[in-house]
Amino acid sequence: LEAKDLTISQELSHLERRSKPPLIAFVSLFLLGLLISTAAESLRDYTGLWNKREEARVTSPDGLVDAVLLRPIRYGDRSRISLHVVPHGEPVELSDVMVDGSSFEVAPAIVWARPQLLLMTYDAGCIDDLKTVWHSYWVNGGRYYVELRATASSMFPCLGVGSKPSFSARTPR
């Protein structure tokens, strides 16, 4: 009986060794997961862009980059805007955003004060997120920066004075 037990235990350990998946299976599945997550992100960007139109595209004085203002076409709040900087003539990547705003019934004015200095002027609107410096490794050998300066012409562009504030609730970040 002991000999039989020994044989079974040897057989079990042999089976365990034999049924272990090869390393390539682990690597392939990891890469498949990574690929699916990247594809999902690209798809989200693509479908997001499908619902946006370029309200303005302004080329910088040196012709190297464009400032692009987007607004939803059909779905979602049409008073939302987003401002992007892209290499000249290139499509927008939604994840690379300089300004994300809401309650912009009138689009902000976008002007290049000089190469690398972008001005955004607005009278009414809420800024939900803003970054002031943009950089790309694809422009001028990776040594090209753009600074954004956003200026409101009124004292209370988001809340308004004497009017009902129009911005939505924010959660702590």
Next chain:
Amino acid sequence: MSRTSSAARGSSLKNGLVLLAVFLVGLFGQGLAKGLWAIVLEAETREVGRVPAPDASEDAVILIENDPIGAWGPSWQVRIVRHGTAANKGIKVFSARGMVNSKLVWNGPRLLEVGYDRARIDYFTNAWTPDPHRLATAVEIRLAPSAPEFSYLRIGSNGSADPPE
């Protein structure tokens, strides 16, 4: 024989679960890495200034968050909190790197100005409310850079605007 076949079944189930785990790590790897990064390299913040609103309902607080790996330097944050409460209970309305001469000024009980000589702003929102159902208590926030043109980039001898060294 039944012992060997049930062991084989157990082993293949274990392998299947390990393979599934590897797939999920690939799928959610970016989010997991970010979460782990935040846990392992938890940044410390310290309050460096607090300015109460004229009606003393809120405080604007400026904090410095250290850079745990020393790659980007410290980050400056502005948070608005109910008067006298801890800064970490507030909502962030501004964050920047490389900030020089930061200044918080209340131009009225509902209007806060964030002044600076230099800053690379990573996040800014121009409105804050403690309660979405009480919008009368909301605060508008304005940026007030002292420089008329560039506030972060500097024009070099070749005429190109670059970040400071």
